[in-house]
Amino acid sequence: xxxxxxxxxxxxxxxxxxxxxxxxxxxxxxxxxxxxxxxxxxxxxxxxxxxxxxxxxxxxxxxxxxxxxxxxxxxxxxxxxxxxxxxxxxxxxxxxxxxxxxxxxxxxxxxxxxxxxxxxxxxxxxxxxxxxxxxxxxxxxxxxxxxxxxxxxxxxxxxxxxxxxxxxxxxxxxxxxxxxxxxxxxxxxxxxxxxxxxxxxxxxxxxxxxxxxxxxxxxxxxxxxxxxxxxxxxxxxxxxxxxxxxxxxxxxxxxxxxxxxxxxxxxxxxxxxxxxxxxxxxxxxxxxxxxxxxxxxxxxxxxxxxxxxxxxxxxxxxxxxxxxxxxxxxxxxxxxxxxxxxxxxxxxxxxxxxxxxxxxxxxxx
Numbered sequence: 001x002x003x004x005x006x007x008x009x010x011x012x013x014x015x016x017x018x019x020x021x022x023x024x025x026x027x028x029x030x031x032x033x034x035x036x037x038x039x040x041x042x043x044x045x046x047x048x049x050x051x052x053x054x055x056x057x058x059x060x061x062x063x064x065x066x067x068x069x070x071x072x073x074x075x076x077x078x079x080x081x082x083x084x085x086x087x088x089x090x091x092x093x094x095x096x097x098x099x100x101x102x103x104x105x106x107x108x109x110x111x112x113x114x115x116x117x118x119x120x121x122x123x124x125x126x127x128x129x130x131x132x133x134x135x136x137x138x139x140x141x142x143x144x145x146x147x148x149x150x151x152x153x154x155x156x157x158x159x160x161x162x163x164x165x166x167x168x169x170x171x172x173x174x175x176x177x178x179x180x181x182x183x184x185x186x187x188x189x190x191x192x193x194x195x196x197x198x199x200x201x202x203x204x205x206x207x208x209x210x211x212x213x214x215x216x217x218x219x220x221x222x223x224x225x226x227x228x229x230x231x232x233x234x235x236x237x238x239x240x241x242x243x244x245x246x247x248x249x250x251x252x253x254x255x256x257x258x259x260x261x262x263x264x265x266x267x268x269x270x271x272x273x274x275x276x277x278x279x280x281x282x283x284x285x286x287x288x289x290x291x292x293x294x295x296x297x298x299x300x301x302x303x304x305x306x307x308x309x310x311x312x313x314x315x316x317x318x319x320x321x322x323x324x325x326x327x328x329x330x331x332x333x334x335x336x337x338x339x340x341x342x343x344x345x346x347x348x349x350x351x352x353x354x355x356x357x358x359x360x361x362x363x364x365x
Contacts, residue, residue, distance in 0.1 A: 104209035163231030239298035
């Protein structure tokens with residue numbers, strides 16, 4: 001009897017063909033690109049679709065397909081696509097929403113909010129800006145011996161892992177609330193030698209792309225300030241005319257609000273870094289206590305100067321990327337109630353100060 005039951009169970013698990021038809025019908029959307037159709041307000045939606053062909057007994061051959069559709073909104077565009085091709089369009093595995101710089105200037109989250117209504121919710125996908133022709137980019141068959149999807153998403157994965165860029169998950173913006181999540185920085189791609197490359201971040205103010213950007217170096221420093229977890233980021237710079245390289249081991253950030261009666265006078269941002277020294281630009285292999293202190297002061301001064309410039313760029317774009325308005329609202333609610341934060345933020349005195357502790361040197365005398 002026992003052998004009979006085992007044989008029946010084996011037969012159930014090795015059939016393998018009961019869901020073959022369903023696998024063949026599924027069309028997995030890897031990337032969704034969004035722009036406007038011509039000069040209209042109709043959305044032009046590009047899809048990079050991964051489909052499983054020749055599926056049998058858990059195996060199959062993945063293929064890639066680029067398609068375009070238009071619609072009054074994202075949901076409408078998806079419905080129109082389903083009418084044009086056989087199969088079932090699935091956004092369950094969507095990994096990247098790529099929006100044009102033109103579309104980004106027109107409250108893109110208002111259009112993307114409808115994504116939360118899909119039955120297979122794809123809100124864990126990345127959100128990024130492409131400063132070029134989206135259709136031309138996504139129509140390519142591959143980039144550097146990779147699929148377009150794996151190449152673009154691989155760039156984001158690697159730089160996020162290194163702590164150089166923000167994560168920018170769609171979920172964070174759709175469900176993050178309106179009042180304090182309308183200022184942010186999205187990772188930005190641009191055309192490069194027939195492919196695409198990451199080139200810093202696009203700055204958003206009140207939900208709209210300002211047309212102003214941070215470059216790669218500025219983006220890394222802004223990311224360190226916005227999410228100071230310390231992810232072994234590599235920082236390089238100049239001290240006393242010589243190059244240095246350090247790895248961030250830990251980072252702590254504190255805000256201090258300087259108020260005067262019913263007025264916000266200044267915000268001080270203290271960033272405390274513990275660093276591992278990789279290169280100090282010196283020919284010495286031995287460091288005295290005095291040399292170490294001078295090195296820490298010089299690196300701190302360099303980083304303070306560079307972060308101050310990043311803050312000035314954010315204020316010029318009226319992009320409260322660090323959510324300082326939220327900090328004021330939480331710790332000084334009665335004061336914030338009477339502030340016109342959007343008007344005051346660009347001219348507010350904001351003073352970053354970096355302090356550095358080097359955890360290792362070569363040989364300390």
